[in-house]
Amino acid sequence: xxxxxxxxxxxxxxxxxxxxxxxxxxxxxxxxxxxxxxxxxxxxxxxxxxxxxxxxxxxxxxxxxxxxxxxxxxxxxxxxxxxxxxxxxxxxxxxxxxxxxxxxxxxxxxxxxxxxxxxxxxxxxxxxxxxxxxxxxxxxxxxxxxxxxxxxxxxxxxxxxxxxxxxxxxxxxxxxxxxxxxxxxxxxxxxxxxxxxxxxxxxxxxxxxxxxxxxxxxxxxxxxxxxxxxxxxxxxxxxxxxxxxxxxxxxxxxxxxxxxxxxxxxxxxxxxxxxxxxxxxxxxxxxxxxxxxxxxxxxxxxxxxxxxxxxxxxxxxxxxxxxxxxxxxxxxxxxxxxxxxxxxxxxxxxxxxxxxxxxxxxxxxxxxxxxxxxxxxxxxxxxxxxxxxxxxxxxxxxxxxxxxxxxxxxxxxxxxxxxxxxxxxxxxxxxxxxxxxxxxxxxxxxxxxxxxxxxxxxxxxxxxxxxxxxxxxxxx
Numbered sequence: 001x002x003x004x005x006x007x008x009x010x011x012x013x014x015x016x017x018x019x020x021x022x023x024x025x026x027x028x029x030x031x032x033x034x035x036x037x038x039x040x041x042x043x044x045x046x047x048x049x050x051x052x053x054x055x056x057x058x059x060x061x062x063x064x065x066x067x068x069x070x071x072x073x074x075x076x077x078x079x080x081x082x083x084x085x086x087x088x089x090x091x092x093x094x095x096x097x098x099x100x101x102x103x104x105x106x107x108x109x110x111x112x113x114x115x116x117x118x119x120x121x122x123x124x125x126x127x128x129x130x131x132x133x134x135x136x137x138x139x140x141x142x143x144x145x146x147x148x149x150x151x152x153x154x155x156x157x158x159x160x161x162x163x164x165x166x167x168x169x170x171x172x173x174x175x176x177x178x179x180x181x182x183x184x185x186x187x188x189x190x191x192x193x194x195x196x197x198x199x200x201x202x203x204x205x206x207x208x209x210x211x212x213x214x215x216x217x218x219x220x221x222x223x224x225x226x227x228x229x230x231x232x233x234x235x236x237x238x239x240x241x242x243x244x245x246x247x248x249x250x251x252x253x254x255x256x257x258x259x260x261x262x263x264x265x266x267x268x269x270x271x272x273x274x275x276x277x278x279x280x281x282x283x284x285x286x287x288x289x290x291x292x293x294x295x296x297x298x299x300x301x302x303x304x305x306x307x308x309x310x311x312x313x314x315x316x317x318x319x320x321x322x323x324x325x326x327x328x329x330x331x332x333x334x335x336x337x338x339x340x341x342x343x344x345x346x347x348x349x350x351x352x353x354x355x356x357x358x359x360x361x362x363x364x365x366x367x368x369x370x371x372x373x374x375x376x377x378x379x380x381x382x383x384x385x386x387x388x389x390x391x392x393x394x395x396x397x398x399x400x401x402x403x404x405x406x407x408x409x410x411x412x413x414x415x416x417x418x419x420x421x422x423x424x425x426x427x428x429x430x431x432x433x434x435x436x437x438x439x440x441x442x443x444x445x446x447x448x449x450x451x452x453x454x455x456x457x458x459x460x461x462x463x464x465x466x467x468x469x470x471x472x473x474x475x476x
Contacts, residue, residue, distance in 0.1 A: 186219050291350060294349060318342070355381075
């Protein structure tokens with residue numbers, strides 16, 4: 001005889017106390033933390049518990065009884081379904097304050113260190129239309145919202161959509177009318193492609209059975225005004241050239257029009273042949289020099305190149321790292337997780353030499369190309385697994401660094417890398433992170449030999465909970 005599950009509780013008049021990770025907010029109920037999406041600190045709400053865990057609860061708002069003074073009306077009509085901008089309901093000033101607190105709490109709680117100076121978060125010049133890259137997905141299973149009229153009542157006869165994956169649903173796409181993340185002509189291009197595809201009865205991809213013609217649309221812009229569009233198809237036929245011709249004719253401002261045939265069951269294209277249909281196979285991105293009166297730096301950005309997706313804030317992020325370093329001109333610098341060598345190029349003019357290390361071979365190729373483009377001769381780039389390549393013999397061969405700049409992925413640095421840094425003992429470490437929690441974990445390990453002199457949060461992603469942080473560590 002099976003036991004019926006007890007219904008999950010519903011709570012009334014609960015005050016939301018703080019912002020938390022993953023874009024959720026928190027309240028406390030009966031000595032337990034409850035995580036609630038789309039709340040704002042200061043809201044008084046009714047909450048339905050949807051998941052019960054040993055040490056915490058998860059819930060959703062059923063009634064908003066009293067609005068927080070942080071709460072505003074979201075600009076985007078897709079807010080609440082699309083996972084892209086989870087903090088649009090919070091005013092930007094409060095977003096920045098919450099991000100500042102997030103960074104400081106992580107350093108204190110996880111890092112367990114004292115910080116000499118916590119500088120105020122650097123906000124974005126633009127809190128909308130700031131991204132230089134977006135990827136949209138075609139699907140024949142778009143998410144039908146409550147705004148859609150049912151088929152039986154004359155509603156949509158097809159379920160084709162072009163937009164973003166719904167959070168947690170690999171096979172469902174939220175069809176996007178207007179996205180506030182990337183400036184035009186991004187929206188115009190996406191809508192024109194969708195309209196053309198529906199008119200020509202082209203098949204939208206089905207991620208469950210891996211069938212369909214149209215798969216992805218990638219749009220990249222640059223600060224120099226160049227525009228790259230990449231269309232990903234399942235297979236090649238006459239419709240490929242006709243769609244690309246339509247795009248090229250309708251949007252003559254496209255400077256790089258490319259396409260990919262992807263027969264795989266996943267959406268990655270870095271390992272595929274990316275074909276040029278019109279224009280150049282790259283964009284040129286520019287960044288101001290860190291040196292007074294220095295020439296702007298230029299970077300070739302290819303279809304799969306990594307470049308910070310918020311160009312304006314990237315300069316502020318790297319400027320913070322540069323200023324923290326206080327270079328004298330005689331330093332040997334290791335740039336760990338160098339990517340396409342952006343930071344290495346930015347600091348090269350102020351130091352003796354930079355050694356850039358990166359796991360992805362293609363990124364190292366881009367980095368070397370960008371060094372040539374800027375006529376920089378005092379950088380050496382090495383490709384390899386950081387945990388394996390950064391050893392005593394590596395330091396012996398390339399020299400003991402005076403400064404290490406590290407900008408690892410969200411997972412932070414491998415423990416072997418941290419141990420090697422501790423053995424190498426550079427005078428300063430500049431730690432740039434897109435995940436303050438893993439940064440704080442690594443800082444705790446480094447605190448054996450290093451003090452944290454300063455931290456500088458930088459908001460790279462307005463309207464989201466994400467924040468970058470730069471930390472200056474000096475040897476004790």
